[in-house]
Amino acid sequence: MSVRVVARIRPLLKAEMQRDIIVDAANTAGDAKDAKTIVRIPNPKKESEAFSFQFNSVYDSEATQAQLFDAEGAKKSGLNKAVRWTNMPATVSPTVKHLFKGYDVTIFAYGVTGTGKTHTMRGGKSLADRGVIPRMLSGIYRKARKIEKDSEGNKQVQVSMSYYEIYNDKVFDLFEPPEKRTPAGLPIRDIGNGKTQVVGLTERPCTTLKEFEQLYDKANVNRSTSATKLNAHSSRSHAVLCVKVTQTDSGETRVSTASAIDLAGSEDNRRTENNKDRMVESASINKSLFVLAQCVEAISKKQSRIPYRESKMTRILSLGQNDGFTVMILNLAPVRSYHLDTLSSLNFANRTKKIEVNEVENQPFFRDQPGKSKLDGATNTMKAAPLHRQPLKSKILSQSSHLQDVTNVPKPTKAFAVFTDKPKTSQASHAANTSQVRALGLPIRSPPKRTSSDFTLGRPSKFHKSNDCGRVGTTDLAMTKDAIEALIERKVSEALAERADQTKVCIGEPISDDMQRRLDALERRVEGKESERAEGLQYLLMAKQHQVRGEDASALKMYQLALPHFPGNEKLARKLVVLQDRIAAKDAAQQATPVKVKTISRAKSFDEDAAAMLAAKRKLKFDADESYHDDHEDPEDMREDGDFVYRPRTKIRRPHNARLEPIGKVGPSRPVSEPAAQMTSVEEARADSDDELAIELSAETPRTKHLLNIINTKDVSKIKLLKGVGPKRAEAIVNCLCDLDDDTRVTSLGQLGKLKGVGLKTVESMRCGVVV
């Protein structure tokens, strides 16, 4: 069963205008009139085109809290066959039934700040305004009473709750007031099989709805919220409510858990004008949401490594690992000011809906079995039992322990369809097609004739498309509609992810195993200590993670926060200088461009400065992204499988003539013909100011040596097996090496990256694929 995704478009807020509405809900031809399943939003580059995204249900601004919760049997018949959860059409209310059957249930609200997540999950105080959580609890108590009554008291149902928040990547019990919290928060433990447990969490029994509401309201006072420019009551944390239902029947006990998660919303700090504290919170929120997006991306691409461990939220949410039923409520704002953020959210949701989760029932056990929850009479609390989770299924992940051949990796299925209001002129479509075909190195022929049914507004999406979309075979020389859509989807999602997260790294680009091991080790050290130093390490960890993703301003901020915890640490001071220089250099380059970017006053405080730099950087990036529709004629952007990699305009400097070392020369790599550039490979990489990765890559590890040995064989058959290479690139590498002296060999990854047709991303990809 796949994750059920429902979208909800909130109504206009007071300050918003009707004329700014750009998002609407629509129904497909097969849907009942009031059963909408499509969200439509214009293409930001071309307003006459609309992107359409299909979900299990879509609720427009008119939908009430009751409608969202109870949903509607009418949708059952109207659901498109491609939607997989056909036997469970309603949104949330059926989950109560499943909970009592012994399944775990996870419901989470996702969306940009101010789009209505808290309103949807918690809601208001009046009966009509009550959100998903109180309604679900109401359903749970009603069902419990019914079970007890029908069994004439032979069956008992107990309900208990635990409630915590993940704030700045630390877990805090919401039953504890903030002043009683330990600064390091509660530890999370992996308890095997992909399960996590928050250690020391309070679990309170609540026998009636009233009791639950009292506890819930009291705990919500402890949740971290603040006013931002975009939301007067913005949640600054992810709130996780776990409701445990224990059913006892003649000594047999069955426990199931409903987890309701109100995620904090991603924030565009150009718009929030956050101060220092809000910026730190924001960095943490955005980071965890970015990791979540990476997890979803990795799952959908069937990658062997899912980066759950990079954030506490993703470890706890365990999307794709948790059994039972998962519902994601995607909250959307209807107006233009959220345009790109909305597209980004829609893309994320589109991937999420394809995640398969196991429908595994929790097994009953017998009373007094050791290790199960027991009531603590003294405190009237119970120690929380771990959430029941199972590891990822092998059908989702294909473990690879050897060199991977990326050409065999199947592509994800098509995510959304593109419609246009105006019929395109054949010339325009031909131009689009020919540029794609040219990019693929294929001969150009006349534009294909389109049938009148192609590209018309309101035409329902086709969701059963071949996985081969985007590939163009030799018998199919022109780009097909599928291929164009797949390409656009890829470009849009990559550009949006990049823009939203201020990073230069492609969203699907994995962090290297070495780097991950170091981050994991650092994280373990952080978890093990609750001292001052641990806080510093926490900042360092976040800084490193930001840096890996190219988020320099955020990384700088985190390093600065870490500095007081490591006084006199030269390495840290050096890192700060390097980062500051790099940001200043980018800043200068930015001001030199004709792009209109706000001037940054050097006299401003650090916070204002960092925020302004972020804003300016993002503006510049976005403007650079303008090119993503037509910037794919570079043959290096083409992979063997016809896949395109988005590459921003500002490319890494890559000299055409690789400078290589003659065989037998020991020590650091040295350019042969440029005495002025006599540096070690580390210095050389560092000097390449725009390329931090090069520094990481210059380290001589067994994996690096092994990779270089393979390259130096000059054997196409071996080289082509390296991850991300393929036959064409392997041939290019060997040709390049053969053009040099016979005794010349590649002695560092920096050198490898400078070979014609090989970039640092390819090097990193090759290195990741090597197993020693």
Ligand SMILES: Nc1ncnc2c1ncn2[C@@H]1O[C@H](COP(=O)(O)OP(=O)(O)OP(=O)(O)O)[C@@H](O)[C@H]1O
């Ligand atoms: N469906 C709705 N009907 C009426 N008002 C709504 C609806 N959805 C959201 N709102 C209003 O929009 C504003 C923002 O909503 P909310 O605080 O729930 O957003 P959020 O996504 O939780 O934001 P954040 O991530 O910053 O916490 C609130 O004033 C809320 O009352």
